[in-house]
Amino acid sequence: MRPVGAVLFGLLADRYGRRPVLLVGLLLFLTGSAVSALAPSLAGLLVGRILQSIGAGCGITLARAIARDVYGDEGLVKSIAYLTMFYALGALVAPGFAGFLIDQAGWRSVFYFVTAIGFLIALVAYLVVPETGKHAAPIGDVSGLSGFFALLRYPRFCALVVHTGCATGTFMIVASASSSLMREALHRSATEFGLYFAMIPLGFVAGTVIASRIGNRASVERMILIGGCISLTAVSAQSGLLLSGYFSPLVLFLPAMFNTVAQGISLPFAQSGAMATIPRLAGTAAGIGVFAQNFLGAGFAQIYGLLGDGSPRPMMVMTAVTAGMGMLSAIVPSLLSRPHGERPTS
Numbered sequence: 001m002r003p004v005g006a007v008l009f010g011l012l013a014d015r016y017g018r019r020p021v022l023l024v025g026l027l028l029f030l031t032g033s034a035v036s037a038l039a040p041s042l043a044g045l046l047v048g049r050i051l052q053s054i055g056a057g058c059g060i061t062l063a064r065a066i067a068r069d070v071y072g073d074e075g076l077v078k079s080i081a082y083l084t085m086f087y088a089l090g091a092l093v094a095p096g097f098a099g100f101l102i103d104q105a106g107w108r109s110v111f112y113f114v115t116a117i118g119f120l121i122a123l124v125a126y127l128v129v130p131e132t133g134k135h136a137a138p139i140g141d142v143s144g145l146s147g148f149f150a151l152l153r154y155p156r157f158c159a160l161v162v163h164t165g166c167a168t169g170t171f172m173i174v175a176s177a178s179s180s181l182m183r184e185a186l187h188r189s190a191t192e193f194g195l196y197f198a199m200i201p202l203g204f205v206a207g208t209v210i211a212s213r214i215g216n217r218a219s220v221e222r223m224i225l226i227g228g229c230i231s232l233t234a235v236s237a238q239s240g241l242l243l244s245g246y247f248s249p250l251v252l253f254l255p256a257m258f259n260t261v262a263q264g265i266s267l268p269f270a271q272s273g274a275m276a277t278i279p280r281l282a283g284t285a286a287g288i289g290v291f292a293q294n295f296l297g298a299g300f301a302q303i304y305g306l307l308g309d310g311s312p313r314p315m316m317v318m319t320a321v322t323a324g325m326g327m328l329s330a331i332v333p334s335l336l337s338r339p340h341g342e343r344p345t346s
Helices: 002-016 018-038 042-105 108-128 144-152 155-185 190-197 199-217 220-243 249-275 279-307 313-336
Strands: none
Touching: 002 018, 002 042, 002 144, 002 279, 018 042, 018 108, 042 108, 042 199, 042 249, 042 279, 144 155, 144 279, 155 190, 155 199, 155 220, 155 249, 155 279, 155 313, 190 199, 190 249, 199 220, 199 249, 220 249, 220 313, 249 279, 249 313, 279 313
């Protein structure tokens, strides 16, 4: 539900402004968290989680839109790189911390904690975050669903958001495969898996640091091509080693680390390029980008789950597909070379 919420909040933010839509999303997230914490039954927990998931879609979507409003196209790559870095660090810390809370105080403690944090975030947003959307589309202009379809008419925009989904899909496939392969094929402990797995988010952080340092000194087209090349090379090297009979934790995780380096490099540029397509629809573009990234990534991971048989072969096939599609979608913007029909309009 979060990808759907991301698109919805992006559409609404371009029509009604960033601040009110952000506050509504945070209130929805807060309500869902509280309902989940107090749920008397599984049905109540399901309702709470749906509300929480939809509300959570406002965060990353409006953070990107607000960053573009504040920093403009010139500073957007750097700001998205930092946002993505902290998003990854949160995902790295959250499972362990949630497990600690469950062990100490039961599963409801996680939702009580999230409710408290959600309240603090909503309060700070209400007191501190101003309205930044100075160019919201007026009634009757290109906005809402018409803005959604207007963006999809740009091949360059479509290629950029598909690239983010393919890059995320490669990551999610490797993350899913590495767990079962370490346990079932290599017979390694959960502790050893955790130590090796840390290479994956560290690679992503390294990639976002590189992207933030480069900023707008390099073009979107060049940087997503670099990211696509690194990812395809890492996948090819891993498949070559596995086909040659080399199967070890490093063969699993070292290429995976380079994949996330590539993801950390290309994603901020792809996302900023997508949001610059039609500047007054930056919120809608951010929502579509979040949807594509999560929906395609989860879809590819689901397909891998259906193909998984305990051997590395399904991982090799699926990462070849996602890395290959990611490379093709990275080539499209360079081929278009920003002709007049693809130039962003304000």
